[in-house]
Amino acid sequence: MKTPIQLTINGQLQRLEVDGNTRLLDLVRNQMSLTGTKEGCGVGECGACSVIMNNEAVCSCMVLAAQCDGADITTIEGLAEDALAKELQQSFIEKGGVQCGFCTPGVLISTRVLLGKKAQPTDEEIMDALEGNLCRCTGYQPILKSIKAVICK
Numbered sequence: 001m002k003t004p005i006q007l008t009i010n011g012q013l014q015r016l017e018v019d020g021n022t023r024l025l026d027l028v029r030n031q032m033s034l035t036g037t038k039e040g041c042g043v044g045e046c047g048a049c050s051v052i053m054n055n056e057a058v059c060s061c062m063v064l065a066a067q068c069d070g071a072d073i074t075t076i077e078g079l080a081e082d083a084l085a086k087e088l089q090q091s092f093i094e095k096g097g098v099q100c101g102f103c104t105p106g107v108l109i110s111t112r113v114l115l116g117k118k119a120q121p122t123d124e125e126i127m128d129a130l131e132g133n134l135c136r137c138t139g140y141q142p143i144l145k146s147i148k149a150v151i152c153k
Contacts, residue, residue: 024053034075036105041061048102052113076109097142
């Protein structure tokens with residue numbers, strides 16, 4: 001049985017019908033072809049699937065699409081024209097915050113949510129915001145350096 005939902009994804013109102021077991025991750029990747037959102041662990045531990053839902057970073061693998069009725073969702077693709085997100089992305093490239101790139105969309109989502117709430121977060125606040133984003137390549141110091149380069153201008 002399909003459930004009708006209405007939500008906004010990257011600024012576009014969508015009226016869809018979803019199965020009860022469809023995850024938000026599957027909706028954005030498979031139905032909307034927004035493949036910047038990655039599936040890593042599938043259990044909400046790695047953050048690769050992070051999206052912004054109603055101004056909060058969430059693991060889309062842990063949210064059912066039916067729960068998103070009325071929600072405002074932003075994926076990494078939705079940040080393409082966001083000036084701060086562009087600046088963060090460039091800093092990640094320049095400061096080594098990107099290596100394999102698998103975790104990067106989720107890290108950028110979590111960072112953008114943090115900076116939307118607090119323009120000058122402390123190192124501790126940055127690390128708290130990123131605690132749900134696993135990175136196996138960078139050791140986190142280049143990620144922190146990349147973020148700080150943007151906020152310390």
